[in-house]
Amino acid sequence: MRTFIYSCAFIALGFMSFRWICGNIFPYQPSHFPVPFYPFQDNPPDSLMVEIGKRLFFDPKLSANNSISCASCHSPFNAFAHTDHELSHGIHDSIGNRNAPALFNLAWQQSFMWDGAINHLDVQPLAPISHAAEMGSSINEVIQKIEAITLYRNLYFEACGDSSISSAKILKALAQYQLTLVSANSKYDRVVQGQEKFSVQEEKGYKLFLKNCNRCHTEPLFSNFSFEKNGLALDPDLNDQGRYRVTLLEEDRMKFKVPSLRNLVFTYPYMHDGRFATLKEVIHHYAGDFNTKLDSSEKASKAIILNPNDQVDLIAFLLTLSDKEFVFDPKHLLK
Amino acid sequence: MLRFVIILFLLMIDENLHSQDLSSVDFRITCQSEDVLPGQNYVIEGDTLIFDKLKFYITHLELFDNDSLVLRSDEKAYLLDMSDASSLRIPLQFEGKFNLLRFTIGIDSLLNVSGVLDGVLDPTKGMYWTWQSGYINFKLEGRSSNCPARRHKFNWHIGGYLTPYQTQREVSLDVKEDSNICVVLALDELVRRIDLTNTYQVMSPGEPAVKIADDLVHMFKTCR
Numbered sequence: 001m002r003t004f005i006y007s008c009a010f011i012a013l014g015f016m017s018f019r020w021i022c023g024n025i026f027p028y029q030p031s032h033f034p035v036p037f038y039p040f041q042d043n044p045p046d047s048l049m050v051e052i053g054k055r056l057f058f059d060p061k062l063s064a065n066n067s068i069s070c071a072s073c074h075s076p077f078n079a080f081a082h083t084d085h086e087l088s089h090g091i092h093d094s095i096g097n098r099n100a101p102a103l104f105n106l107a108w109q110q111s112f113m114w115d116g117a118i119n120h121l122d123v124q125p126l127a128p129i130s131h132a133a134e135m136g137s138s139i140n141e142v143i144q145k146i147e148a149i150t151l152y153r154n155l156y157f158e159a160c161g162d163s164s165i166s167s168a169k170i171l172k173a174l175a176q177y178q179l180t181l182v183s184a185n186s187k188y189d190r191v192v193q194g195q196e197k198f199s200v201q202e203e204k205g206y207k208l209f210l211k212n213c214n215r216c217h218t219e220p221l222f223s224n225f226s227f228e229k230n231g232l233a234l235d236p237d238l239n240d241q242g243r244y245r246v247t248l249l250e251e252d253r254m255k256f257k258v259p260s261l262r263n264l265v266f267t268y269p270y271m272h273d274g275r276f277a278t279l280k281e282v283i284h285h286y287a288g289d290f291n292t293k294l295d296s297s298e299k300a301s302k303a304i305i306l307n308p309n310d311q312v313d314l315i316a317f318l319l320t321l322s323d324k325e326f327v328f329d330p331k332h333l334l335k
Numbered sequence: 336m337l338r339f340v341i342i343l344f345l346l347m348i349d350e351n352l353h354s355q356d357l358s359s360v361d362f363r364i365t366c367q368s369e370d371v372l373p374g375q376n377y378v379i380e381g382d383t384l385i386f387d388k389l390k391f392y393i394t395h396l397e398l399f400d401n402d403s404l405v406l407r408s409d410e411k412a413y414l415l416d417m418s419d420a421s422s423l424r425i426p427l428q429f430e431g432k433f434n435l436l437r438f439t440i441g442i443d444s445l446l447n448v449s450g451v452l453d454g455v456l457d458p459t460k461g462m463y464w465t466w467q468s469g470y471i472n473f474k475l476e477g478r479s480s481n482c483p484a485r486r487h488k489f490n491w492h493i494g495g496y497l498t499p500y501q502t503q504r505e506v507s508l509d510v511k512e513d514s515n516i517c518v519v520l521a522l523d524e525l526v527r528r529i530d531l532t533n534t535y536q537v538m539s540p541g542e543p544a545v546k547i548a549d550d551l552v553h554m555f556k557t558c559r
Binding site: 039123130143 | 447448449450451452453457458459463465466467468469497500540541542
């Protein structure tokens with residue numbers, strides 16, 4: 001009997017701590033999403049830190065010549081992507097190597113960038129801050145500039161009880177703001193929560209999606225965040241080998257991280273180098289070239305068979321992943 | 336009463352016979368048995384070398400007495416820097432017997448995936464890669480007359496925590512009980528093992544970094 005009571009108490013305690021870490025502590029958890037990956041216990045959500053992070057995200061002082069902010073390439077009105085730009089832009093009109101990815105639902109991602117080179121959301125900003133073709137600065141230089149701004153010192157004093165500036169304080173604030181960018185209110189979300197219904201065409205598209213796309217673009221996040229070969233030919237100018245650069249494993253050559261399909265109306269052009277301007281071209285690639293590049297052993301499980309009618313239906317479904325409430329949410333903007 | 340005094344006396348003698356308690360582990364950076372000075376010339380097998388910068392992490396510092404662990408340092412990591420003499424002395428208090436010192440060169444994979452850390456692990460210390468997450472475990476920069484690069488410069492930034500290119504290396508040294516353990520880093524031992532005509536720019540994880548990481552182990556010795 002005693003063992004039973006102890007084990008009940010143990011399970012209850014375990015459940016409570018689980019709720020504390022994964023549930024209550026993250027105020028933006030959608031009920032139909034899985035448990036987030038981000039270690040909130042190391043950076044507990046705090047509204048003041050979110051405010052500081054937001055200010056930093058929109059602050060061009062993070063770049064060497066005070067011209068480029070995070071929001072320059074991750075615009076809130078485009079689901080935090082760089083719409084209409086194939087490759088990211090940086091200081092002195094420089095052009096980067098990859099398409100700026102949309103930023104949302106980052107708490108569920110284990111690695112960042114198209115090749116997963118960054119292993120933690122907190123250290124992600126170090127890459128664009130230091131990249132010569134992006135912000136061209138360094139974390140040390142950013143600390144110096146932020147230290148000189150009274151507003152930041154006051155805000156940090158309010159949030160942390162002391163006004164000193166450190167890399168951890170800057171990076172954790174940026175992470176806190178980015179973690180609030182949760183997109184979970186598209187028509188798809190309302191349908192799975194029983195509040196709305198798909199049209200006949202959307203329903204057809206959804207079935208096609210589950211059969212052909214869900215293996216990698218797994219709902220409800222619409223990515224399993226794995227690295228996959230998608231049959232795109234190497235761009236000889238960029239010579240981007242994808243995941244291979246990080247792992248140096250032959251099997252990872254030309255593999256890129258599966259991006260989420262949410263908000264894709266806002267995030268064109270598509271693919272890691274922005275080579276496709278329209279969704280139609282993307283689907284055309286998967287229904288065509290993608291299959292021809294599959295090994296014979298992969299064909300049965302991976303081939304994507306979509307006739308032109310199917311393609312139209314699939315697009316109708318994909319459009320239900322647009323989350324206007326997220327894209328136009330004023331709480332993401334500086335007051 | 337007399338018996339008590341004798342015991343006390345014997346204890347005091349024992350205390351005096353027992354060697355002094357350990358207070359630190361001191362690292363000496365040498366080349367051909369001389370302490371290295373930044374900017375000074377050293378001739379090794381016909382190659383003239385200058386060492387400009389040397390920084391590296393020591394972690395998992397442990398003391399053993401005949402295979403049983405007697406002390407484990409609480410510090411996550413120590414950052415040793417040739418240009419900062421105080422960083423080369425690691426305070427380590429211990430009373431008792433020991434005969435082996437063990438430590439790891441570099442940062443383990445757990446700390447490499449732990450986000451932004453402070454102290455010596457702060458990314459502001461110049462030992463964290465920005466384009467790809469991960470610490471530089473060992474950084475040696477200098478000039479060599481054999482080196483074909485611009486201004487004969489060589490840069491070895493050794494890091495990488497993902498298998499099979501992980502570069503952390505364990506070092507075990509037999510040591511004598513003393514108040515200070517003295518460890519030598521013989522840079523000439525390292526340089527002799529690496530062909531500077533080819534291997535002069537290693538600044539990312541991979542095969543060349545793994546090869547240098549293997550070589551690092553051989554330059555750590557106890558002082559004579």
